[in-house]
Amino acid sequence: MNDVIQVRVHAALNITPVIREITFEPVDTALPAYSAGSHVQVHIPLAQRTLRNAYSLLNAPADRTAYRIAVRLQEHSRGGSRYLHENLKVGDVLNLSRPANLFPIHTLGRHHILIAGGIGITPFLAYSEHLLREGASFELHYAYRSGLTDAYVQPLAERLGDRLHAYDSLERPLNLAPILSNQPLGSHLYICGPQRLLASVREQASALGWPDGRIHWEAFSSAEPGLPFSVELAQSGRRIEVGADQSLLEALEANAVEIPNLCRGGVCGQCVTRYVKGDVTHRDHFLAANERADRLMPCVSRGCGSSLVLDL
Amino acid sequence: MANSTASPHAPFKSVPYYPPMAINPDARCHLVISDGSDLPRTQALVSRLAQTPRVDSLVLGASDTPSLQRLLQVLAQWFAGLHVGVQLHVLGSEAFLWTIHAQATAHGLSNEEISLCSPTDAMQRLVYCVHCANVHSHPLADAVKCPACAVALEVREHFSRRLGAYLGVCRNADAPYSGLPA
Numbered sequence: 001m002n003d004v005i006q007v008r009v010h011a012a013l014n015i016t017p018v019i020r021e022i023t024f025e026p027v028d029t030a031l032p033a034y035s036a037g038s039h040v041q042v043h044i045p046l047a048q049r050t051l052r053n054a055y056s057l058l059n060a061p062a063d064r065t066a067y068r069i070a071v072r073l074q075e076h077s078r079g080g081s082r083y084l085h086e087n088l089k090v091g092d093v094l095n096l097s098r099p100a101n102l103f104p105i106h107t108l109g110r111h112h113i114l115i116a117g118g119i120g121i122t123p124f125l126a127y128s129e130h131l132l133r134e135g136a137s138f139e140l141h142y143a144y145r146s147g148l149t150d151a152y153v154q155p156l157a158e159r160l161g162d163r164l165h166a167y168d169s170l171e172r173p174l175n176l177a178p179i180l181s182n183q184p185l186g187s188h189l190y191i192c193g194p195q196r197l198l199a200s201v202r203e204q205a206s207a208l209g210w211p212d213g214r215i216h217w218e219a220f221s222s223a224e225p226g227l228p229f230s231v232e233l234a235q236s237g238r239r240i241e242v243g244a245d246q247s248l249l250e251a252l253e254a255n256a257v258e259i260p261n262l263c264r265g266g267v268c269g270q271c272v273t274r275y276v277k278g279d280v281t282h283r284d285h286f287l288a289a290n291e292r293a294d295r296l297m298p299c300v301s302r303g304c305g306s307s308l309v310l311d312l
Numbered sequence: 313m314a315n316s317t318a319s320p321h322a323p324f325k326s327v328p329y330y331p332p333m334a335i336n337p338d339a340r341c342h343l344v345i346s347d348g349s350d351l352p353r354t355q356a357l358v359s360r361l362a363q364t365p366r367v368d369s370l371v372l373g374a375s376d377t378p379s380l381q382r383l384l385q386v387l388a389q390w391f392a393g394l395h396v397g398v399q400l401h402v403l404g405s406e407a408f409l410w411t412i413h414a415q416a417t418a419h420g421l422s423n424e425e426i427s428l429c430s431p432t433d434a435m436q437r438l439v440y441c442v443h444c445a446n447v448h449s450h451p452l453a454d455a456v457k458c459p460a461c462a463v464a465l466e467v468r469e470h471f472s473r474r475l476g477a478y479l480g481v482c483r484n485a486d487a488p489y490s491g492l493p494a
């Protein structure tokens with residue numbers, strides 16, 4: 001597929017014990033342009049198979065000479081972040097998918113309020129550069145654990161001055177009510193971080209009368225392991241086995257069944273697939289309850305119990 | 313083409329639709345703006361909102377807002393001091409609805425925060441003459457005569473939200489001034 005870009009690792013730096021920043025440079029063709037909030041899928045060559053994880057691009061979108069990502073080591077992941085932390089070396093050549101943006105800045109916003117938890121700061125690094133360049137009005141609230149996920153506090157403080165509000169979770173918890181209560185008409189709210197943070201910001205904002213169209217978020221999630229299961233493809237009659245630490249989407253891809261996908265984390269809705277039979281553990285944040293009766297998101301959801309038959 | 317029966321003007325067909333009124337129970341401030349043409353409905357809405365934290369209303373023709381210009385000034389002052397969490401309700405003629413809508417969006421409100429009640433003047437509509445750029449109110453009809461430039465206009469099913477008006481274009485280019493009484 002020519003949707004893949006070859007890149008070389010130009011630099012890799014541990015900026016905290018759990019966060020590693022990786023800079024990619026182009027191998028031969030120039031890097032495609034992207035907008036603030038975009039992510040790329042990094043194709044991670046594990047021993048048995050290639051994993052694809054999505055990471056936000058951090059650098060100023062105007063900078064086309066390199067792509068930068070920051071990877072949080074995930075203890076309970078399937079080895080992708082561990083590989084990027086422990087095995088990846090400067091000079092390695094990797095494949096990336098082209099950037100896609102599921103978390104764009106709202107162009108009509110009068111004022112932008114960015115709220116980040118931990119590694120959720122990554123899209124906002126690109127946001128900040130873009131908004132500074134545009135001379136737009138914004139504020140960034142960054143909650144982190146000191147010494148662990150505070151990777152970008154210092155450079156952001158220098159760059160943003162009093163636009164940055166930093167919350168060391170042990171000393172100064174993030175208090176949402178004052179942030180959400182006094183924002184001028186036309187403000188837009190953006191949240192990125194753990195599910196818990198997303199849920200509480202969204203809930204409080206709605207309770208204060210914020211309409212849905214002003215609230216934007218990006219969840220950081222990727223497929224989590226489960227039990228092995230098998231699926232049947234109704235149209236071809238094929239049967240495919242899905243391993244414990246493999247997602248259904250990955251198993252399909254390994255068998256040359258391509259499904260459109262962007263986030264690989266159950267939020268964008270691209271990979272929606274119909275099923276005709278079977279029990280499903282739904283792990284996405286996209287489908288409504290009634291849609292789950294005959295649809296599933298193979299990037300995160302899995303079969304369980306009786307055997308699963310997909311309408312493919 | 314998916315639908316061969318679609319009108320050839322389909323891409324331009326954009327008439328406004330006024331959904332049934334929905335109140336956001338979480339809004340911290342409700343603003344009710346009326347042109348005074350249907351006071352019972354305005355009052356009914358204000359009393360329905362009585363349980364919410366804050367309700368303010370403006371009625372065109374009241375002592376502090378005798379003119380549209382004054383009403384727009386007061387509204388602009390309100391907007392400048394308000395925060396996200398507002399719902400605006402507008403009642404009146406279609407032209408009034410869209411004048412207030414334009415002012416509200418200019419202050420950053422989105423369609424989600426503006427609720428336009430169905431117009432009180434269903435038998436009248438504003439027509440924008442593309443030839444002289446004037447807007448006038450006309451009774452419902454497919455063809456009208458522009459009072460400013462006297463061109464006989466065909467009224468298109470194309471609505472400008474910015475102007476609150478339907479598009480009027482010359483109905484017969486060979487005889488632009490004939491065919492309709494003024």
Ligand code: FES
Binds near residue numbers: 263266286
């Ligand atoms: S790829 Fe985004 S929901 Fe599956």
